[in-house]
Each structure stands twice: as structure tokens, then as C-alpha cells.
Amino acid sequence: MIVCLEFVVKLSRNNGGPKTKRPQQIDDVPVRNIQRADMIPTTGFAMVVDGKMKTNFEDNASATKAGSELLARFPMLQIEVYDASAGTRSKIQTEKSA
Numbered sequence: 187m188i189v190c191l192e193f194v195v196k197l198s199r200n201n202g203g204p205k206t207k208r209p210q211q212i213d214d215v216p217v218r219n220i221q222r223a224d225m226i227p228t229t230g231f232a233m234v235v236d237g238k239m240k241t242n243f244e245d246n247a248s249a250t251k252a253g254s255e256l257l258a259r260f261p262m263l264q265i266e267v268y269d270a271s272a273g274t275r276s277k278i279q280t281e282k283s284a
Contacts, residue, residue: 226239227270230243
């Protein structure tokens with residue numbers, strides 16, 4: 187009886203089957219801050235791109251700055267800043283049209 191040495195080596199490496207992963211513990215799972223697009227924020231400011239809420243900000247200046255930078259790169263977008271406490275939107279204008 188002739189046994190192929192390569193086959194024996196493959197069997198010894200496999201150790202009888204696939205390894206299973208251990209289940210993740212609560213401490214192993216990273217904490218994620220998930221923003222829901224279907225919920226209007228109740229505090230702070232949000233950037234609205236083409237009618238859809240995108241990013242939340244703590245103050246109006248940072249939301250306006252981020253919106254202006256995005257509008258400079260993509261002038262075809264309609265970008266607004268939503269004030270959650272007042273419930274109003276203010277449109278960001280480009281430097282040419284302002």
C-alpha cells in the first residue's frame with residue numbers, strides 16, 4: 187500500500203475540521219454611535235443635503251463650515267443647516283451667489 191505523503195501532511199494540518207470562532211463577549215464588541223437618518227435631531231444642528239439629514243453638529247459655525255466646504259466641492263448640491271432647537275433650516279449660499 188502506497189500512501190501519498192502530501193495527503194498525510196494536509197490531513198495533519200487540518201486537524202480534523204474547520205476551526206470555529208469563539209462567540210464575542212460584550213466587552214469585545216466596539217461601541218458604535220449610530221445616527222438614524224429617519225429621525226430628526228432634537229438638539230444641536232444638522233447638515234441637510236438635497237433634503238436628507240446627513241451629519242449632526244454641536245454648533246452652527248461648524249455645521250456651516252462643513253456645508254460650505256461640501257458646497258465648494260460639489261456646487262450642484264442644495265445644502266442647508268437645520269437648527270433643532272428652533273426647528274428651522276437656513277440655506278448655505280456659494281461665495282459667488284452670496
